[in-house]
Amino acid sequence: MSPRKDERSRLITLHPEINIGRLAAEYPLATKVFARHGIDFCCGGGRPLREVCREQDLNADEILEEIGRETAQKTASAERWDHAPLGDLIIHILAAYHRPLDEELPRLEALSRRVLEVHRDKQPEMLSELVSVYAGLKADLEDHMGKEEEILFPMIRQGQGMMADGPIAMMEEEHELAGAALKRLRELTNGYQVPEEACNSWRALWQGLAWLEESLHQHIHLENNILFPRALEE
Structure with a gap:
C-alpha cells in the first residue's frame, strides 16, 4: 500500500530542526536512512537532525529527501507504533x-x-x-x-x-x-x-x-x- 499524498507532503515539509527520535517514530522507514548514514536514532534520538548532520558532515536536507524516497516506496510492513495502545x-x-x-x-x-x-x-x-x-x-x-x-x-x-x-x-x-x-x-x-x-x-x-x-x-x-x-x- 502506498502512502497518501498528504503523508508524503507532510514529510517533505518537515524542518531539519525536528528531533531524530520524532522522525523515526512518525516515519519508521527513516530508521533505514539513519542506519545507512550511521546516525544514532535510538540513544541519540533527542537531538535535532540538523545538529547531528553538521557533526557528521552530512546534509540534513538531503537526508530528509532520502527519507521521503524511502517513505514513498513503503509497504504495509512499515508499521507505526506512535499511536498504538x-x-x-x-x-x-x-x-x-x-x-x-x-x-x-x-x-x-x-x-x-x-x-x-x-x-x-x-x-x-x-x-x-x-x-x-x-x-x-x-x-x-x-x-x-x-x-x-x-x-x-x-x-x-x-x-x-x-x-x-x-x-x-x-x-x-x-x-x-x-x-x-x-x-x-x-x-x-x-x-x-x-x-x-x-x-x-x-x-x-x-x-x-x-x-x-x-x-x-x-x-x-x-x-x-x-x-x-x-x-x-x-
Whole structure:
C-alpha cells in the first residue's frame, strides 16, 4: 500500500530542526536512512537532525529527501507504533526483540568464545577484547530485560507509567551503556567486515553481531522514543 499524498507532503515539509527520535517514530522507514548514514536514532534520538548532520558532515536536507524516497516506496510492513495502545507495543517489543534475544545472546557468546579459541593466534587482542565486550553486553541485556519484564512493563500496562520516571531513567541509562558497547563492537570488527582468513564460525559471528546491532537499535528506539515518553504522559 502506498502512502497518501498528504503523508508524503507532510514529510517533505518537515524542518531539519525536528528531533531524530520524532522522525523515526512518525516515519519508521527513516530508521533505514539513519542506519545507512550511521546516525544514532535510538540513544541519540533527542537531538535535532540538523545538529547531528553538521557533526557528521552530512546534509540534513538531503537526508530528509532520502527519507521521503524511502517513505514513498513503503509497504504495509512499515508499521507505526506512535499511536498504538501501549499494551500492544509492549507485546510487540517482547515478541520481536526480547524473546529472540533469549536464544541469540547465548548463541553469539558461544560463537565468540569458539572463534577466540580457534583463531587466537591471528588477531589475539581484537578477539579477546571482543569476547570481553560482548560478554558484558550480554549480561547487562539479560538483567535489563528482566527488570523491564518484572517491574517497568507491568507498571505501564497497569496505567502507572506516570509514576515510573525512576525505572524509566534507569532503563535509558542502561540503553546508553548498551549503545556504547555496540559502538565498540563495530570498531573492533571494522564495521563487521569479514577477514579473508575467516572460517564459517567467524563469518557467522560477524553476521550475528551485525544483526544484534540492527535489532537493538530498533528495540531501543521503540522504547526511548515512543514507549517511555508516552507512558510518562499517560
